[in-house]
Amino acid sequence: MKFWRGQYIDQKVVKSFFSSKGADLTFDYQRVGFRLLYQMVCGEEQFMDRFDLAGNTLDAIKDLDEEVGQTVKTSEEFIRHAKPVTPGKYPVILSPEAAGVFAHESFGHKSEADFMLGDKTMMEEWKIGRKVGSEILSIIDDGNKPGVGHVAFDDEGTKAVETYLIRDGCLSGRLHSAETAAALEEELTGNARAVNFEYEPVVRMTTTFISPGELSFEELLSGIKDGVYVDSLNHGTGMSTFTLAPNRAYLIREGKITEPVKISVVTGSVFQTLNEIEGLTEDFKLLSFSLGGCGKMEQFSLPVGFGGPFVRVRSLNVH
Amino acid sequence: MTEEKLVVHYTENAVKIVQTRVSSLRKKDILRTSVRLYDGKSMGVAGSLGECDETELNVRAKRSLDLGIPYTYEATKDLEREECVQSDLQNSAELLEATEEILERLRTDQPEFSFSHIFRSSKIESQLRNNLGLSLKSSRESVSLSLVIKDKKSSNIIDAMTGYGGRKFQKKSFIELTNMVCEAYKNRLDGIEEGQYPVVFMSEDITYYKKLYESLNGMLFATGGSLLSGKTDMKVFSEKLTLLQTRNVMDGFNEPFFDSEGTVNDADRFALIENGVVKSPYTDKKTAFTFGLPLTGSAGGEFDGLPELGTPMLKFSESEETVKQLLGGQKGIFVLIASGGDFTQDGHFATPAQLAFLFDGERFIGRLPEISISSHLYEMFGKDFRGVSVDDFLGLENAKLTVMNMKVEKL
Numbered sequence: 039m040k041f042w043r044g045q046y047i048d049q050k051v052v053k054s055f056f057s058s059k060g061a062d063l064t065f066d067y068q069r070v071g072f073r074l075l076y077q078m079v080c081g082e083e084q085f086m087d088r089f090d091l092a093g094n095t096l097d098a099i100k101d102l103d104e105e106v107g108q109t110v111k112t113s114e115e116f117i118r119h120a121k122p123v124t125p126g127k128y129p130v131i132l133s134p135e136a137a138g139v140f141a142h143e144s145f146g147h148k149s150e151a152d153f154m155l156g157d158k159t160m161m162e163e164w165k166i167g168r169k170v171g172s173e174i175l176s177i178i179d180d181g182n183k184p185g186v187g188h189v190a191f192d193d194e195g196t197k198a199v200e201t202y203l204i205r206d207g208c209l210s211g212r213l214h215s216a217e218t219a220a221a222l223e224e225e226l227t228g229n230a231r232a233v234n235f236e237y238e239p240v241v242r243m244t245t246t247f248i249s250p251g252e253l254s255f256e257e258l259l260s261g262i263k264d265g266v267y268v269d270s271l272n273h274g275t276g277m278s279t280f281t282l283a284p285n286r287a288y289l290i291r292e293g294k295i296t297e298p299v300k301i302s303v304v305t306g307s308v309f310q311t312l313n314e315i316e317g318l319t320e321d322f323k324l325l326s327f328s329l330g331g332c333g334k335m336e337q338f339s340l341p342v343g344f345g346g347p348f349v350r351v352r353s354l355n356v357h
Numbered sequence: 358m359t360e361e362k363l364v365v366h367y368t369e370n371a372v373k374i375v376q377t378r379v380s381s382l383r384k385k386d387i388l389r390t391s392v393r394l395y396d397g398k399s400m401g402v403a404g405s406l407g408e409c410d411e412t413e414l415n416v417r418a419k420r421s422l423d424l425g426i427p428y429t430y431e432a433t434k435d436l437e438r439e440e441c442v443q444s445d446l447q448n449s450a451e452l453l454e455a456t457e458e459i460l461e462r463l464r465t466d467q468p469e470f471s472f473s474h475i476f477r478s479s480k481i482e483s484q485l486r487n488n489l490g491l492s493l494k495s496s497r498e499s500v501s502l503s504l505v506i507k508d509k510k511s512s513n514i515i516d517a518m519t520g521y522g523g524r525k526f527q528k529k530s531f532i533e534l535t536n537m538v539c540e541a542y543k544n545r546l547d548g549i550e551e552g553q554y555p556v557v558f559m560s561e562d563i564t565y566y567k568k569l570y571e572s573l574n575g576m577l578f579a580t581g582g583s584l585l586s587g588k589t590d591m592k593v594f595s596e597k598l599t600l601l602q603t604r605n606v607m608d609g610f611n612e613p614f615f616d617s618e619g620t621v622n623d624a625d626r627f628a629l630i631e632n633g634v635v636k637s638p639y640t641d642k643k644t645a646f647t648f649g650l651p652l653t654g655s656a657g658g659e660f661d662g663l664p665e666l667g668t669p670m671l672k673f674s675e676s677e678e679t680v681k682q683l684l685g686g687q688k689g690i691f692v693l694i695a696s697g698g699d700f701t702q703d704g705h706f707a708t709p710a711q712l713a714f715l716f717d718g719e720r721f722i723g724r725l726p727e728i729s730i731s732s733h734l735y736e737m738f739g740k741d742f743r744g745v746s747v748d749d750f751l752g753l754e755n756a757k758l759t760v761m762n763m764k765v766e767k768l
Binding site: 040041043077078079082083084085086122147148153155156157158159160163164236238272273274275277278279280281282283300301302303305335336355357 | 375376381383385387471474475505507509510511512513514515571576577580581582583584694696697698699700701702703705706707708709711727729731768
């Protein structure tokens with residue numbers, strides 16, 4: 039390990055919200071996080087990795103020695119053995135982290151209703167009830183979940199609700215500010231958020247996740263002869279083609295996770311991929327990171343939570 | 358005891374645009390003040406928003422100093438400079454009128470598309486003073502026009518984009534660029550054969566050079582964790598490649614000419630790579646003094662926090678050739694949107710290009726299907742680096758283009 043940097047962050051915000059419609063709210067929000075970023079060098083190989091964990095109380099980051107140590111060991115194994123991947127199409131298993139980023143980037147942003155205002159094509163395309171994904175797929179946004187995406191009341195004073203964006207593969211809801219809910223004649227969802235006092239609230243996610251399935255991790259792996267497991271990510275995006283830039287990834291051979299591989303990007307068509315989700319584990323995790331967050335146009339970085347089960351996708355481009 | 362005061366006054370007019378109509382006008386007027394106390398071992402900092410009581414700030418800074426947070430570097434001293442740069446459209450009524458004019462024209466020229474996002478004019482006034490003779494004052498105004506383009510028949514959130522930033526309101530060129538993007542978008546071309554092509558990026562598009570930010574980080578560089586560690590004074594890139602850390606206003610840098618530690622460079626630039634030779638990583642005082650590196654003036658941090666190594670603006674020096682000359686008669690692939698790609702740790706680069714145009718050096722010919730482009734850091738900035746255009750695309754400010762040969766594949 040040639041370089042490391044540890045960061046501790048804590049924040050407590052007390053917000054008061056008043057409106058001419060009679061809102062009179064005072065509530066608090068707090069978060070705490072720890073991040074260890076490190077660069078490893080092994081011969082000619084270099085590898086930057088991190089441990090990052092956040093929550094709402096100090097308990098979330100207490101007694102981490104073993105967990106941090108294990109992550110560093112995993113990184114060491116990775117740098118010692120990772121080989122370049124042979125580019126191509128592979129069945130891919132996404133970790134809860136990768137699945138959460140995929141849900142956020144590939145579908146969550148498209149559920150933000152401000153993108154639909156005054157746009158007939160979008161309204162037609164995003165009709166509630168339309169089938170958009172595999173029948174086992176449900177994606178939810180919920181500001182009530184604990185973690186850095188916890189938003190008890192949004193910046194227009196609306197209480198957070200659980201919103202199914204996709205339920206059993208069908209478009210089920212979308213995220214709203216007061217403006218978009220009124221324009222589309224739908225219910226408020228508590229998703230109007232401003233990154234800070236300098237900006238106006240716009241429609242943003244809170245904690246977005248894929249709901250769990252019924253498989254064990256072993257069952258999810260079984261049947262994959264030649265595949266890729268994406269363990270951790272550097273970042274992801276979600277236009278018509280989504281991208282996931284893995285940090286740690288591994289080959290899957292004959293239903294077993296094997297050697298680590300270096301991958302620059304995993305891509306796929308959003309809608310094709312939503313329909314190619316063919317397995318979800320019962321094991322499920324919501325994640326909160328101490329730094330970074332979501333960016334939308336000029337407003338970044340907004341803390342959000344995300345997560346899901348382990349997710350198997352039939353085929354993705356791996357480069 | 359060294360006492361230092363930083364004052365940053367930010368004013369902004371921003372016109373938000375939704376569906377090719379003005380949606381709102383936002384005005385900002387934000388004053389930030391911080392006081393720093395140095396005793397040779399530690400630094401204490403306290404900051405405030407809005408009008409503040411400096412006596413109270415000093416008391417808080419002293420309390421912060423008592424925490425003993427190490428900062429052993431000398432404050433910058435005996436340096437005075439004042440600079441004032443103005444731009445068009447600082448008046449909100451003028452900005453609003455200019456926006457309406459452009460939107461009206463786009464509604465007529467491009468009825469098949471809708472345009473959203475923001476036109477903005479802003480001013481950043483910054484002052485850094487201390488009792489060792491440091492007195493720096495920077496006032497920089499700028500204007501930026503940025504539009505997200507959506508095909509009204511498309512179910513995407515974003516189909517294309519257009520924009521520029523600088524000092525002048527270049528209405529004619531901006532409309533010409535936007536029309537060119539829309540017309541090329543409508544002209545769908547068949548796929549191209551896979552192979553090596555000259556690929557053109559807006560020079561400032563970080564997508565294709567983010568690895569250089571990581572590799573030239575002074576901490577990583579000095580501790581052996583960078584691809585460029587140990588390569589100082591070695592020629593590892595093309596002779597044509599010079600990379601500058603810049604705070605020069607002519608390079609489109611709108612923040613002050615000094616960094617958060619008051620370091621100022623000649624011509625507000627520092628060459629990190631010169632004609633392919635690695636000269637230095639970017640550093641703040643701590644990195645420079647800890648590892649014996651040149652001080653490049655790259656300190657950042659929060660206005661009310663300790664200075665720390667920041668991420669500077671990097672800029673490729675222009676060649677002596679126009680983009681047409683750099684293409685040498687070939688057609689290039691102009692990458693307008695390449696979202697989500699990355700470099701591997703050992704320098705391999707790959708990204709999908711969600712929107713790319715076939716380009717003849719002057720005009721976009723048409724839209725290519727989504728493609729994947731790839732290369733390696735040492736190749737794209739080595740043998741495959743053609744250079745950066747001397748001319749600005751369509752005469753728009755800070756619109757240089759970078760041309761490199763890269764591998765292009767179907768997605």
